[in-house]
Amino acid sequence: SAPCQAWCCAGTHRPQYSTATSPNEKTFEKILIANRGEIACRVMKTCKKMGIQTVAVHSDVDSSAVHVKMADEAVCVGPAPTGKSYLNMEAIMEAIRQTGAQAVHPGYGFLSENKEFAKRLAAEGVTFIGPDTHAIQAMGDKIESKLIAKAAKVNTIPGFDGVVKTAEEAVKIAQEIGYPVMIKASAGGGGKGMRIAWNDEETREGFRFSSQEAASSFGDDRLLIEKYIDNPRHIEIQVLADKHGNALWLNERECSIQRRNQKVVEEAPSTFLDPDTRRAMGEQAVQLAKAVKYSSAGTVEFLVDSQKNFYFLEMNTRLQVEHPITECITGLDLVEQMIRVAKGYRLQHQQKDIPINGWAIESRVYAEDPYKSFGLPSIGRLSEYQEPLDLSNVRVDSGIEEGSDISIYYDPMISKLVTYGSTRAEALSRMEDALDHYVIRGVTHNIPLLREIITHPRFISGDISTNFLPEVYPDGFKGHQLDAESRRELLASAAALYITAQLRSRNILGPLRVSSAPVECSCWELSVELGGERHQVDITKSGDVFTVKADGGTVEVCGQWNLASPLLPVSVNGADRMLQCLSRDASGTIVLQYMGTLFKLRFLSQRAAELDSYMPEKVSEDTSSILRSPMPGTVVAVSVKPGDTVAEGQEICVIEAMKMQNSLTAARQAKVKSVHCNAGETVGEGDLLVELE
Numbered sequence: 001s002a003p004c005q006a007w008c009c010a011g012t013h014r015p016q017y018s019t020a021t022s023p024n025e026k027t028f029e030k031i032l033i034a035n036r037g038e039i040a041c042r043v044m045k046t047c048k049k050m051g052i053q054t055v056a057v058h059s060d061v062d063s064s065a066v067h068v069k070m071a072d073e074a075v076c077v078g079p080a081p082t083g084k085s086y087l088n089m090e091a092i093m094e095a096i097r098q099t100g101a102q103a104v105h106p107g108y109g110f111l112s113e114n115k116e117f118a119k120r121l122a123a124e125g126v127t128f129i130g131p132d133t134h135a136i137q138a139m140g141d142k143i144e145s146k147l148i149a150k151a152a153k154v155n156t157i158p159g160f161d162g163v164v165k166t167a168e169e170a171v172k173i174a175q176e177i178g179y180p181v182m183i184k185a186s187a188g189g190g191g192k193g194m195r196i197a198w199n200d201e202e203t204r205e206g207f208r209f210s211s212q213e214a215a216s217s218f219g220d221d222r223l224l225i226e227k228y229i230d231n232p233r234h235i236e237i238q239v240l241a242d243k244h245g246n247a248l249w250l251n252e253r254e255c256s257i258q259r260r261n262q263k264v265v266e267e268a269p270s271t272f273l274d275p276d277t278r279r280a281m282g283e284q285a286v287q288l289a290k291a292v293k294y295s296s297a298g299t300v301e302f303l304v305d306s307q308k309n310f311y312f313l314e315m316n317t318r319l320q321v322e323h324p325i326t327e328c329i330t331g332l333d334l335v336e337q338m339i340r341v342a343k344g345y346r347l348q349h350q351q352k353d354i355p356i357n358g359w360a361i362e363s364r365v366y367a368e369d370p371y372k373s374f375g376l377p378s379i380g381r382l383s384e385y386q387e388p389l390d391l392s393n394v395r396v397d398s399g400i401e402e403g404s405d406i407s408i409y410y411d412p413m414i415s416k417l418v419t420y421g422s423t424r425a426e427a428l429s430r431m432e433d434a435l436d437h438y439v440i441r442g443v444t445h446n447i448p449l450l451r452e453i454i455t456h457p458r459f460i461s462g463d464i465s466t467n468f469l470p471e472v473y474p475d476g477f478k479g480h481q482l483d484a485e486s487r488r489e490l491l492a493s494a495a496a497l498y499i500t501a502q503l504r505s506r507n508i509l510g511p512l513r514v515s516s517a518p519v520e521c522s523c524w525e526l527s528v529e530l531g532g533e534r535h536q537v538d539i540t541k542s543g544d545v546f547t548v549k550a551d552g553g554t555v556e557v558c559g560q561w562n563l564a565s566p567l568l569p570v571s572v573n574g575a576d577r578m579l580q581c582l583s584r585d586a587s588g589t590i591v592l593q594y595m596g597t598l599f600k601l602r603f604l605s606q607r608a609a610e611l612d613s614y615m616p617e618k619v620s621e622d623t624s625s626i627l628r629s630p631m632p633g634t635v636v637a638v639s640v641k642p643g644d645t646v647a648e649g650q651e652i653c654v655i656e657a658m659k660m661q662n663s664l665t666a667a668r669q670a671k672v673k674s675v676h677c678n679a680g681e682t683v684g685e686g687d688l689l690v691e692l693e
Contacts, residue, residue, distance in 0.1 A: 027343045028052055028103045028127070033067070034092055034117075035107030037399035039319070040067035044107045044334040055099045057092055058084035061407060066399050070243045071101050073245060078131070079125040080409045086110045096126055103127035103342060105335070109411070112318040114139045115455035129342040135292040139315040142186045142224045151314045152291035154284045157303065157311040159226025159471065166590065170207040171200045176287045177355050180230070183210045187253050195260050196228055213661055229311065232303040233269050233467045240337055240346045243295045249282030250330050251356055253293055253322055255301075256464045257453060259374035260660070264446075264469075265453055265560050268325040271424065288315060295321070296341050297334045301507030321364070321416065324397060328360035328420045359424040361431050363450040365414045367406040369631075370449035370477050372678055374469050376631040377412040377658045378685070383442035384566060388434040393420040393427075406443050408632050408682075412658055414445060428454055435596055436578040439566040450477050451596030463546050480597035482531075484551065489572050490594050491528055492548035492555035493579055495537050497568065497592070499524060499546065500561055527609035529602040534609065604609045624667040627690040629683045633657030637679055644672045652690050653677065666692065 004156040031047055032055040033040045044054045044067065056071035061080040068074045078085035085091070087110060096104065104121055104130070106112035115136045118128045130136070137143045149156050150682040159181075160173045174181045176655035184194040195206030210223055233256045241247035254270035255263045256524070273281070299320045323334050332349075368375035385402040388394055396529035398415030406412055419434055421427035435451045451647060453459055456472060465607035470476075471552075482490065523540045538549040547556040559570035568579040588603040604612060636654040640646060646666040655662050670692035677689045 025340070025345065027339050030072075030101045031103045031105055031693070032053060032057065032092075032096055032099060032101035032127070032626045033071070033107060034086070034111055035105075035109070036062055036065065036086060036410065037395045038066055038413065039109075039321075039399070040208065041070055041399045042397050043187075043335050044070050046333055046339070048156075049333075050336060050339065051557075052339070055095065055101050057095050059088070059409070061405075061409065065405070066401055070506035075099065080407070083408065084325070089120060092117075092176045093120060093124070096124070097123075101126065103129055103339075105129040105338070106318065108316075108318050108321055113316070115140065124433075124687055127342050129296070129338050130293065131292075131294050133299065135294045135298075136317045137467055138292045139294075139298075139317045142184065142314055143222070146224075146312070147314055148291055152284075152287045154312045155290050155302075155310055157226050157229065157313075157425070159224065160407055164207065164225065167207045170223070170225060171203045172202045172607065174200070177227050180228040181225050181243050182228040183207060183223055183225050185210060185656045186224045188202065209661065209663075223461045229303050229305055231467055232305055233272060233464070234274065234301065234466050235281070235304050235310070236299050236301040236320070237281050237293070238320070238323070238334075239285050239289045239298050239300060239343075240332075240347065241286075241289050241294045241296065241298070241336070242341045243344055245290070245347050246347045246353060247286045247289045247294065248349065248351050249348060250326050250332065250354055251287050252278060252281065253320075253325055254464075255322065257459070257468050258464050258466050259469050263322065263364065263543065264374075265363050265388075266322040266325055266460075267424070267427075268329050269356050269359070272304065272308070274308075277304075277310070278399050281310055284312075284635055288312070289366040292604065297338050318656065321461060322362050324395060324416060325360035325362050325417045328395070328418065329356050329358055330354055331357065358420060358422045359427040360418060360420045361424075361427045361454070363417045363435065363454070364446075365417055365440070365450065367412040367414055367443040368446045368574070370387055370446040371442045371479070372630055374449065374473075375446050376662070377633075378444035379406050379409070379412075379632050380443040382414075382440065382633070384439055385441070386439035387415070388417075388437035388565065391430065391434055391437060392404060392417070393430055394434050395420070408634075408657060410658070414440060414443075417450075428460065433578070436580075437567060439580065441566070441582065444473070447478055448597040452477070452480060455595075472490045480595040485553075486595065488551050488553050489577075490557050490599060491535055491537055491550045491590070491601070492546070492557050492600075493572060493594065494590055494592055495526060495528065495539050495548050495550070495603070496546040496557040496559065496570070496589060497561065497563075497579075497581060497605045498526070498584075498588070499539055500559075504563060525606055527604045527606060529604070530599065535652075623679065625692045626688060627652055627664055627692075629655060629664070629685060629689055630662070630664070631655070631657050633682070635677045635679050635681045635683060636661060636688075638675060638677060638690075639674065642672050642674055646670060646672060646692070655683065664689070668692075 031045050047054045054071045056074040057077045058068045059080050078088045099473045111117040113136055115133045118133045121127035121128045138148055146156055164170045180196055182196050195210050197206045199201040203665045216549055235252050235254055237252050238250040240242055252270050253266050253268045256267045257265040266615040268357050269673055297319055299316045302310040303313050304310045342546050367378045382402055387396040395418040396415050415436055419427050419430035421430055429456050433446050472586045526537050528535045528537055535550055539549045544558055544560050546554045556573055561568050566580055570577050570579055582591040584590050588675050590601050633655040638653045639651050648668050651663050651667050653664050671691045673691040676692050
């Protein structure tokens with residue numbers, strides 16, 4: 001049916017049952033979505049399909065956000081900081097009374113796993129679209145959830161369950177369990193407040209940071225210390241249960257590609273699981289759901305070691321960020337199922353009805369700089385934005401549009417890009433195309449990293465673990481590495497683009513008095529700077545075909561370009577590529593996105609190249625003597641003052657951005673000359689924080 005196609009990335013894909021809503025099933029007349037961004041939009045799409053009116057809540061900076069425009073009604077619940085708006089229960093309760101909403105969908109994050117919120121809704125007779133408070137409480141507390149899991153005969157990781165009062169107590173426990181250990185906040189998920197310690201010193205530091213982050217993110221500073229499983233996979237099972245004791249598992253999602261314990265690329269199904277392991281994990285997940293009388297959609301996360309032993313990690317009592325890939329392979333609309341269950345209906349399906357049709361992959365597209373520890377937040381306005389929706393079997397869940405701002409107050413996610421195929425290879429090849437066709441300008445984004453991950457031989461072969469990024473990029477991510485052939489391809493494509501632009505400007509402006517290329521010429525000799533090296537290129541043009549000689553090889557480039565378009569399709573030696581030109585200037589500098597990564601090339605005539613060698617070079621800043629903020633955020637603590645002597649690696653200050661704390665350290669031993677920031681101040685990327693002598 002049509003609604004199903006829209007949600008299942010379906011072109012050729014026909015699920016064996018439809019998720020088209022049954023018109024005689026009455027659910028709710030009006031639902032308030034207590035969230036923002038892409039998940040609020042995602043929930044609204046299903047509500048519209050089911051004929052349910054929607055209410056958006058928003059902070060004042062989000063007043064013209066996409067989710068606000070999409071809803072039938074919208075209520076402002078406070079200023080930008082989340083604590084005063086999206087976590088402001090009183091304001092949200094007031095919005096419910098004001099609009100007469102009968103039910104609330106919390107999305108993920110914010111109040112989605114807050115038992116107080118669920119209790120307040122129940123007290124006012126408003127339905128919470130999620131599990132009841134008992135399940136939220138039991139599963140939301142990592143310590144209690146582990147005890148329940150053990151009792152329900154679910155495999156668990158050895159560790160310490162309880163409150164840790166001091167750093168020394170944490171060290172003692174860690175020594176008993178045996179290093180490495182993971183220290184994490186008892187009260188929440190999302191990779192916040194988690195640290196891995198390999199020795200006593202790291203345990204002390206992890207204890208301090210984890211309890212601070214836990215207190216600021218969850219208002220609850222209890223900790224859990226457990227054995228850290230080396231080289232694990234992170235595989236989760238989607239469960240769906242109703243209020244009548246029925247529960248299903250909807251297969252798994254492979255979420256091992258992570259940075260700082262947060263997922264980057266997910267896929268369903270997993271390449272690693274065989275049918276027996278899948279069934280065992282699914283059955284244990286359902287056992288756990290039944291043990292807490294769970295109703296609604298939920299996710300049971302497991303760590304799986306290389307021998308396919310799996311251990312319970314946690315249960316998320318809400319819709320997961322990565323739910324679309326499960327929808328693609330099962331044909332079920334999970335939001336619709338949550339709404340039906342909340343109204344009290346029984347599940348429509350049995351376990352034997354749940355298929356695995358094809359393969360789905362999700363890339364989380366973030367406004368982040370992937371060259372800084374695999375992604376530090378970036379902010380800005382989307383000056384140009386175009387989703388790759390003209391490609392078949394591509395789904396984009398986003399909550400932004402051209403002109404939207406990515407601010408320091410909220411998660412920097414731009415969208416979730418999902419591709420579907422009948423096989424994994426097909427889904428991967430679509431993802432590669434989709435990333436190349438995705439136009440995002442105005443903010444730094446992580447498409448270079450996403451594209452490198454999905455084309456990496458280890459990822460393609462399925463040889464992945466949660467350590468994938470640090471293992472593949474031990475010195476940090478450096479972008480696409482050019483070999484001789486791809487360098488020639490890039491030089492040739494850029495040269496063809498440069499000449500096309502030169503010819504176009506000559507047609508518009510007439511022959512220039514000082515022409516960089518002779519009039520009516522069809523061959524050019526240019527010098528190109530790329531990555532600090534000079535390359536000689538000879539170009540001949542015949543019709544739409546450019547023949548380019550560079551680095552001892554010849555490349556044929558064919559393309560009819562509209563230079564005003566952000567997307568530049570080109571054929572290079574017969575292979576189709578999609579380039580994006582981010583900028584061209586009068587000095588001959590072109591910035592091209594090629595294979596996902598940005599490359600800066602500078603074109604000069606032979607004479608200009610000769611003269612260029614006489615130009616003075618700009619002296620780069622001595623970064624060992626100054627500390628600049630690597631991202632926009634708030635200064636949480638400054639640990640030094642002028643006159644102090646710091647050791648190499650010593651903490652100088654802590655910056656919090658997008659709810660994550662980042663410790664900045666000294667690059668060498670030195671004396672502090674001056675401090676330019678105070679705790680509580682907001683700083684921008686590149687702002688000077690501390691100078692050393």
